[in-house]
Structure formats: C-alpha cells, structure tokens
Amino acid sequence: MTGLTTTTARLVVLLPALAALAGLLLARRSRAGSGVVAIGAAPAGVVLAVLQLVAVHSGGATATIGTIGPLPLGELAVPLHLLADPLSAVVALAVTVVGAAVQGFARWYLAEDERYPVFAASVSLFLAGMLLTVQSADLVLTLVGWEVMGWCSYLLIGHDSRRASARRAAFKAFLVTRAADLALVLGLVILAAGPRTTAIPRVIAHWQGNHGALLTAALVCLLSGIAGKSAQFPFQDWLPDAMEGPTPASALIHAATMVAAGTYVVARLFPLFLASDTARLVLAVVTAVAMVGSAVLAFGQSDLKRLLAWSTVSQVAIMLSGLAVAPASPWPGITHLLAHAMFKALLFLAIGWLSVLTGGTTAVAMSGGLRAHPMLRALVGVGLLALAGVPPLVGFVSKELVIGAAEEGTRHGPVLGAWLVLVALLLTVLLTAAYCTRAWLVLNHERADLAPPAVPEAGAAGHGHAPIDTPATLSVQSLGVLTVLGGILVLTPLVGDVGGIGWFTAVLSLLLVAGAFLGVRRGATATTSGDVAERLGPGRTAQLDSGLGVDTLYVRAVARPVTWLAHVVVRADRDVIDAYVRGTAVATRWAGLGAERAHTRKPSAYLVWVLLGMLAVAVAGVGLW
Amino acid sequence: MIHLALPLTLVAILAGAGAYGVIARRNAVLVLIGVELILNAANLLLVTMGSVTADPLRSGHVLALFVITIAAAEVGVALAVILALFRDRGHVDLSEPGT
Numbered sequence: 071m072t073g074l075t076t077t078t079a080r081l082v083v084l085l086p087a088l089a090a091l092a093g094l095l096l097a098r099r100s101r102a103g104s105g106v107v108a109i110g111a112a113p114a115g116v117v118l119a120v121l122q123l124v125a126v127h128s129g130g131a132t133a134t135i136g137t138i139g140p141l142p143l144g145e146l147a148v149p150l151h152l153l154a155d156p157l158s159a160v161v162a163l164a165v166t167v168v169g170a171a172v173q174g175f176a177r178w179y180l181a182e183d184e185r186y187p188v189f190a191a192s193v194s195l196f197l198a199g200m201l202l203t204v205q206s207a208d209l210v211l212t213l214v215g216w217e218v219m220g221w222c223s224y225l226l227i228g229h230d231s232r233r234a235s236a237r238r239a240a241f242k243a244f245l246v247t248r249a250a251d252l253a254l255v256l257g258l259v260i261l262a263a264g265p266r267t268t269a270i271p272r273v274i275a276h277w278q279g280n281h282g283a284l285l286t287a288a289l290v291c292l293l294s295g296i297a298g299k300s301a302q303f304p305f306q307d308w309l310p311d312a313m314e315g316p317t318p319a320s321a322l323i324h325a326a327t328m329v330a331a332g333t334y335v336v337a338r339l340f341p342l343f344l345a346s347d348t349a350r351l352v353l354a355v356v357t358a359v360a361m362v363g364s365a366v367l368a369f370g371q372s373d374l375k376r377l378l379a380w381s382t383v384s385q386v387a388i389m390l391s392g393l394a395v396a397p398a399s400p401w402p403g404i405t406h407l408l409a410h411a412m413f414k415a416l417l418f419l420a421i422g423w424l425s426v427l428t429g430g431t432t433a434v435a436m437s438g439g440l441r442a443h444p445m446l447r448a449l450v451g452v453g454l455l456a457l458a459g460v461p462p463l464v465g466f467v468s469k470e471l472v473i474g475a476a477e478e479g480t481r482h483g484p485v486l487g488a489w490l491v492l493v494a495l496l497l498t499v500l501l502t503a504a505y506c507t508r509a510w511l512v513l514n515h516e517r518a519d520l521a522p523p524a525v526p527e528a529g530a531a532g533h534g535h536a537p538i539d540t541p542a543t544l545s546v547q548s549l550g551v552l553t554v555l556g557g558i559l560v561l562t563p564l565v566g567d568v569g570g571i572g573w574f575t576a577v578l579s580l581l582l583v584a585g586a587f588l589g590v591r592r593g594a595t596a597t598t599s600g601d602v603a604e605r606l607g608p609g610r611t612a613q614l615d616s617g618l619g620v621d622t623l624y625v626r627a628v629a630r631p632v633t634w635l636a637h638v639v640v641r642a643d644r645d646v647i648d649a650y651v652r653g654t655a656v657a658t659r660w661a662g663l664g665a666e667r668a669h670t671r672k673p674s675a676y677l678v679w680v681l682l683g684m685l686a687v688a689v690a691g692v693g694l695w
Numbered sequence: 696m697i698h699l700a701l702p703l704t705l706v707a708i709l710a711g712a713g714a715y716g717v718i719a720r721r722n723a724v725l726v727l728i729g730v731e732l733i734l735n736a737a738n739l740l741l742v743t744m745g746s747v748t749a750d751p752l753r754s755g756h757v758l759a760l761f762v763i764t765i766a767a768a769e770v771g772v773a774l775a776v777i778l779a780l781f782r783d784r785g786h787v788d789l790s791e792p793g794t
Contacts, residue, residue: 674718674719
C-alpha cells in the first residue's frame with residue numbers, strides 16, 4: 071500500500087495548488103470556469119484524502135515521500151520529504167472536507183462579487199499551503215506551507231479591499247503573524263542545527279536524547295510562531311479583526327487551516343514537547359490565559375461573527391492545552407481540532423447564510439433572525455450545541471477528552487500546568503455554554519418591534535441576493551451531519567490513543583453547561599433583543615468589542631516605536647551620512663566657482679608661468695645631476 | 696665634425712623664438728608655429744647630442760624620428776581645432792575671452 075500512500079500524499083498537496091494556478095489563469099477570462107475548477111477540485115481533494123487514510127491504515131505509513139529532490143546545502147541535509155501517517159491523513163481529511171464545504175458555499179455567497187474567481191483561487195492556494203504543512207516531513211516544507219498560509223490569509227481578509235477596515239485587518243493579520251514568525255524561524259533553525267538535517271523524524275530522534283536548555287529555547291521560540299498563527303495570547307487580537315474578510319474565508323481560517331496549523335505543528339513535534347517541561351508549562355499558561363480571556367470577550371461582543379472569532383481563540387486554546395498537558399498522546403488535542411473544524415465551519419457558514427438573509431452580523435441586526443428559517447435554525451442549533459459541549463455531539467466528546475487528558479496530567483504529567491489548564495478548562499466550559507446560550511437566545515428572540523420577515527423560506531432571497539443554490543446548502547448540511555455524527559470518530563481506529571472521559575469531570579462540565587444555560591436565559595428575559603450582554607452597558611460592551619484595547623496596546627508598544635526608529639534611521643541617513651557626501655559636491659562646486667572668478671581668460675600670462683616652471687624643472691634637473 | 700656651439704646656439708634661438716611666439720602671439724596659427732619651432736629645437740638637440748655620444752642604438756636619432764611622426768599628427772589635430780574655432784567665432788584671436 072506504500073505506492074498508493076505515496077501517490078495520494080503527493081496529489082493531496084498538488085491538486086489544490088494546481089487548482090489555484092488554473093483558477094488564477096482563468097480568473098480574468100471566465101468566472102464560471104474558475105468556479106468549476108475550484109468546486110471540482112475540492113471534492114476530488116476529499117476523495118484523495120480518504121484514499122490516503124485508507125492506504126495509511128492498511129499499513130502504508132511512510133515518512134520518505136520524495137518531492138523535488140533534496141536541496142544541495144552542504145552539511146545541512148534538506149530532503150524535502152512528505153509523510154503520510156494516521157495523524158497527517160486524518161487532519162488532511164478534515165482540511166479537505168472543510169475546504170470543499172467552503173468552496174461550495176463561497177460561490178453562492180460571493181455571487182455578486184466580481185472578484186469571486188480570485189477569491190476561489192486564493193482559497194485553493196490556502197488549502198495547498200495547509201495541506202503542505204500537514205503532509206510535510208521536513209521543517210523547510212512546513213515553513214513554506216506556513217508562510218503560504220500567512221500570505222493567503224492576508225489576501226482573503228483583505229478581499230474586500232475597497233473598505234479601509236478590511237485593508238487594515240489584512241495588514242494587521244499579516245504583520246502580527248509575521249512578527250510572531252520571526253521567533254518561529256529561529257526555533258526551526260535551532261532544531262535543524264542540532265542533527266544537521268531538517269527531516270522531522272531525524273530532528274525528533276536527535277533531540278529526544280538531548281534534553282536541555284537549547285531544546286527548551288527552540289520550543290519556546292516555536293511556540294511564539296504558533297501563538298501568532300493560532301491567535302493565542304499575546305497575539306490574539308488579529309483574529310477578531312479578520313472578520314472583515316468574507317464569511318467563507320473566516321470559516322476556512324478559523325476551522326481548518328490557519329489557526330489549526332499551530333496545533334498541528336505542536337502535535338507533529340509532540341515528542342519534543344514531551345521532553346521539555348518548561349516549554350509545556352509556557353504553552354499551558356498561554357493557553358489557559360487565552361481560553362478564559364477570549365471566552366469572556368466572546369460573551370460581550372456586540373457582533374455575532376466576532377463572538378465566533380473569539381470563541382475560535384478559546385477553542386484553539388483548548389486544543390493546544392490538550393497538547394500542553396497530555397501525559398503521552400497528542401490525540402485528545404487533535405480530536406478537538408477535528409471536531410472544531412466541523413462545528414466551527416458549520417457555524418460560520420450558517421452565520422454567513424443568515425447574514426445574507428438579515429443584512430448584518432451584529433446582535434441587533436440578527437436578533438430573531440432564525441425564527442423564520444427552520445432548516446437554518448436546526449443547523450445553527452447543532453453548531454452551538456456542539457460548541458457548548460452538549461452530548462452526544464462531537465464538541466462534547468472532544469472537549470471531554472481534553473479535560474480527561476488534563477485530569478490525567480495532574481496525576482502523571484506536568485502537574486502545575488495540568489492543574490492550571492484543568493481549572494481554566496472548566497471555567498471555559500461554563501463561559502462557552504454562556505455565550506452559546508446568549509447567541510441562541512439572540513437569534514431566536516421574538517421581536518415585538520418587527521413584523522415577521524417578508525421571505526419565509528431559508529432558501530429565498532434576502533436583500534436582493536440570489537436564492538441559495540444546491541451546492542451551498544449541501545455544504546452547510548453535510549457539515550451539520552458531521553457535527554452530529556462526528557463523535558463516533560473516536561470509537562474508530564482512525565484516531566490514535568485518545569485516553570478516556572472521566573465520569574466526574576463529564577458530569578461536572580454538564581452541570582456547568584446547564585447552569586450557564588439557565589443563568590443566561592434568566593438574564594436575557596427582560597432585554598429588548600434577547601441579548602444578555604445588554605446588561606453589561608454600552609461602555610463595557612465597547613471595551614469588550616475592542617478586545618480590551620489590545621489593538622491600541624499593539625500600536626503604542628510596537629507600531630509607534632518601530633515607526634519612530636524608522637524615522638530616526640531615515641534622519642541619520644539623510645542628515646548625517648548623506649551630508650558628508652553631498653558636502654563634497656557642494657565644496658567642489660564652490661571651489662570651481664572661485665577658481666573661475668580668479669581666471670583672467672588670457673593664455674599668455676599663464677604660458678609664461680608654464681615656461682618658468684619648465685625652466686625651474688630644468689635648472690633643478692641640471693643642478694641635481 | 697663641426698663644433699657643438701653652432702647647433703646648440705641654433706637650438707637656443709629656435710626654442711627662444713618658439714617660446715616667444717607661443718607667449719606673445721595672439722593669432723592661434725602663429726602660436727601653433729611657435730609650438731612647432733620649440734619641437735624642432737628639441738629635435739635638433741636630440742640629433743646633435745645623439746651624434747656626439749657613442750650610443751650603439753642611435754637613440755637620439757630614433758627619438759627625433761618619433762617626434763617628427765607624432766608632431767605631424769599633432770599639427771593635423773591642432774589645425775582642425777583652429778578651423779573649428781574659426782568657424783565658431785569667425786576669428787582665431789586667443790586674447791579674446793571665450794563665451
């Protein structure tokens with residue numbers, strides 16, 4: 071089966087890349103053509119990913135799939151291999167499934183956008199970048215895929231480039247992740263310098279026998295880049311701003327690609343993290359802060375799309391915390407990655423659908439939006455239940471697995487980090503249920519001030535937009551089905567050792583969910599749009615909407631000093647270094663002017679001087695001879 | 696063999712006349728003639744000194760031939776410059792300041 075594994079692993083990466091290229095070439099000629107390429111390539115990618123999964127589980131796992139041949143870099147071996155193992159195969163499947171759903175949905179969602187072909191091609195390239203990172207067995211290829219994703223996120227967030235806020239959000243996402251990536255590159259260089267190779271299996275083998283400060287330093291550097299990409303503390307603020315992109319792009323970035331990439335890379339290098347307790351403690355602290363803080367922020371957002379964005383930060387923190395404290399296996403965290411890919415993509419696409427029908431994504435605009443659309447209501451309901459962690463949906467299973475891993479970690483693993491994460495997790499369960507309930511109550515609020523919407527069917531047009539077509543509906547519905555049935559995944563051999571769900575923690579978190587539900591419902595009764603966050607008051611909501619002013623902090627602490635430094639450098643260059651160079655030119659010109667003034671323009675007198683000079687030379691010559 | 700005083704006196708007269716021409720004349724052609732006189736004075740000096748020294752290579756005479764050749768080229772270039780100057784200004788008076 072190794073032959074099949076090799077072929078599918080290569081094609082899984084190559085297909086979306088080729089689709090992106092074809093989409094770009096077709097972009098100016100044929101809108102329909104680029105749509106067909108994008109929507110056709112995505113399900114083909116799913117088929118390839120399934121084939122890869124089958125091949126890997128029939129004993130075809132390998133880590134030496136050649137690509138373009140090794141790079142000739144002297145002492146450093148850069149084989150540029152791909153790998154295919156259970157971890158990469160199942161994550162690649164999740165990525166391609168979400169990618170297919172997003173492509174299917176985006177054609178309808180962006181039906182009135184003349185730049186749709188470019189968008190579809192960017193999504194394909196984004197998927198290619200993510201799949202390259204997933205399939206890579208080489209740190210260099212991982213970095214290439216990682217940076218391709220960074221660039222594509224810039225393109226997708228800034229898709230609507232006529233709006234200044236979209237441009238700013240795109241720049242912010244790009245700059246914040248790039249700044250975080252500086253440390254990532256440093257970490258990768260340290261990791262590759264030890265064994266003098268970038269092949270991941272050999273890097274892991276080398277460093278496992280070399281516990282030490284250098285490994286910890288490399289991993290902490292790596293964590294910086296991962297925190298940037300996965301929008302963890304202190305780089306979290308770019309992700310909610312990324313909501314300026316079209317909703318399908320948000321679904322892609324949040325569910326399967328960009329933010330999940332960090333988790334995947336930690337899982338890929340998990341044996342190294344096991345070897346460094348300090349790095350894991352750093353990760354545990356970062357994720358504990360991020361998961362609780364962003365859940366609080368999610369609760370107070372006045373825009374439901376931003377609520378989902380903050381919930382992504384919180385959920386990604388849960389995945390990473392699973393990796394930070396699990397005593398032996400990365401699978402609880404990865405299971406949550408897979409689950410989150412399903413239900414978060416579902417939620418984003420459903421919210422995008424609803425925003426077309428209601429004409430906005432703020433809580434006020436969407437209030438009561440679901441009452442007229444039963445199918446959409448069911449889909450959003452499933453998504454929110456999964457996010458809140460209600461059994462038997464996939465979100466419950468995976469979250470409990472992470473909690474189980476943390477609980478086991480308090481006994482066997484890094485005790486301090488595990489306790490911290492366990493407490494943060496339970497707090498997050500409470501907060502997650504609270505903001506899910508809040509969103510549900512807002513969306514189902516009975517509005518006294520509004521007549522029932524004029525268009526009763528979910529499929530009907532809202533605000534002049536074309537009625538939803540079959541591929542888009544199917545995309546959202548299939549994600550809904552996966553969200554309901556995805557919990558079965560952990561019973562299959564497709565995922566590795568996930569540990570178990572503790573009865574005590576499961577009951578405790580269910581009680582927390584129920585308590586949050588009742589509390590929020592009680593709080594929401596007396597409000598105008600069914601929004602319990604109204605009680606926070608406008609001042610506090612504005613504060614939470616701005617992410618506690620972290621943006622201002624970024625500007626003050628990073629952007630301004632950098633701009634100031636740039637000004638100083640420019641001034642030093644212009645006024646100090648260039649001044650000398652320009653000074654010689656000015657001095658020469660003045661000397662020339664002076665000499666010109668002194669000149670009589672009559673040759674005879676000067677020729678006398680020449681003759682006298684010759685005479686002097688001759689006399690000197692004769693005298694000395 | 697004649698006495699060396701005669702050719703050396705001629706050299707001095709030629710060089711002096713040439714230098715005078717270069718310095719005092721205003722007409723560019725006459726200045727050029729002055730330069731030629733100096734050159735020929737130098738040639739005569741080379742030949743004179745070449746014939747009194749026992750040099751197997753006859754370098755004095757050879758150098759004189761070189762000077763004649765190069766002076767021919769020099770005169771061609773200088774006359775062309777003077778012609779261009781005349782076409783440009785309508786005169787070749789060197790004491791008039793250029794524009």
